[in-house]
Amino acid sequence: MGRKGRSITLSLSDKDKERMEALALHYDMTWGDRANISKLIEAIARQKLKIAPNHDWSVERINLLDRVRNLLIDAGKMEDARAIAELLRSRTELTIPLRQQLEQFLERDVRSWRLQIERYISREQPFQLSYQDAADNLFQFTIHHARIVPRNDRQYLDCWCEEISNSDDLPDLAHNRTLRLDRIIDATVTPAKAIWRKYLATVEVEMLLYGGLFFNYSSKQGRDLLVERLEDRPQTLRVVRTITSSFWFMRDILPYGADCEVIRPAGLREKMGAIAQKMQQRYTTQD
Structure with missing residues (x-):
C-alpha cells in the first residue's frame, strides 16, 4: 500500500482509474501532487477515512468501488476488500441487490x-x-x-x-x-525464523508452436521472454517462457495438443512425452 511490500496491482480500465484518482484527490489521498489510489484503499482499510451516511454518491461511484472490491478479492486482499464492503454498506444509496450481496460477503467466515x-x-x-x-x-x-x-x-x-x-x-x-x-x-x-525470498523459483521453458497457434498465439505478458518466427521452419513459432510450476504449465498447454512441442528442459519434455504416450495407449487399446 503506502509501504514497501504493501503495493496492490489492480487491472482497472483507464476510465475507472481516472475515477479512482478523482476520488483520491477529493479526499486528499496524494503522493506529492498526484492522486494515490493505494493510499486511498489503505485509508479505507485502516478506517482513517470515515464518511457520514448521506445521499450524494452517484451510481457510478458506488459501482466503481464495488468493482475495486471484487478486484481486491481476486488479488487475495480480503482485509482491504472487506473494508471497502463495510464502507459501501454504510451508504444509503445502495440498491437492494447490491446491499444483499455485500451483506452476504461480510457474513462469510474469513478465518483468522x-x-x-x-x-x-x-x-x-x-x-x-x-x-x-x-x-x-x-x-x-x-x-x-x-x-x-x-x-x-x-x-x-x-x-x-x-x-x-x-x-x-x-x-x-x-x-x-x-x-x-x-x-x-x-x-x-x-x-518462522527465516529469510523472506523475493520470488518463487523459476525455470525457462522453450516450446515450438505449430498450426493455428502459429497465427493465433497471444504472448503471455510478464511470462514470455521470447516469441519469434523461425526462418528455417515454415509456420513455426518459438516461445521461451518462465514458469514456476510444471503442473500448471502443462495444464495451460495440454489443450493445444500436437500444435505445441516442449523442447526444454529435458525433464519437462519427458513429462509431456509420457502424457502423450499414455493418451495414445488410451485411445488405441481395444476392449
Whole structure:
C-alpha cells in the first residue's frame, strides 16, 4: 500500500482509474501532487477515512468501488476488500441487490489464519503452516515466499517452502508448492525464523508452436521472454517462457495438443512425452 511490500496491482480500465484518482484527490489521498489510489484503499482499510451516511454518491461511484472490491478479492486482499464492503454498506444509496450481496460477503467466515497469512505476506514475514492434501496426508511447510492466486474458482497459495520431500516437480522447482487455501489446517499458522525470498523459483521453458497457434498465439505478458518466427521452419513459432510450476504449465498447454512441442528442459519434455504416450495407449487399446 503506502509501504514497501504493501503495493496492490489492480487491472482497472483507464476510465475507472481516472475515477479512482478523482476520488483520491477529493479526499486528499496524494503522493506529492498526484492522486494515490493505494493510499486511498489503505485509508479505507485502516478506517482513517470515515464518511457520514448521506445521499450524494452517484451510481457510478458506488459501482466503481464495488468493482475495486471484487478486484481486491481476486488479488487475495480480503482485509482491504472487506473494508471497502463495510464502507459501501454504510451508504444509503445502495440498491437492494447490491446491499444483499455485500451483506452476504461480510457474513462469510474469513478465518483468522487466512487474514494472518495475508499479513505475513504483506510484511514479508516467513511463516509455518500445516496442510492436508486430498489423500488426507498431513504436511508441515516453512514458507519463505507466498502469494494468493485465484484459479478455477478456487484460491491457492503459491509458495516457496524449505521442505522438498514428496515433490514431483522438476528439481529446480522442487521448493515451489501450490496449496489450496481451504486445506490449510486451522490454528497452525505461525511465524518462522527465516529469510523472506523475493520470488518463487523459476525455470525457462522453450516450446515450438505449430498450426493455428502459429497465427493465433497471444504472448503471455510478464511470462514470455521470447516469441519469434523461425526462418528455417515454415509456420513455426518459438516461445521461451518462465514458469514456476510444471503442473500448471502443462495444464495451460495440454489443450493445444500436437500444435505445441516442449523442447526444454529435458525433464519437462519427458513429462509431456509420457502424457502423450499414455493418451495414445488410451485411445488405441481395444476392449
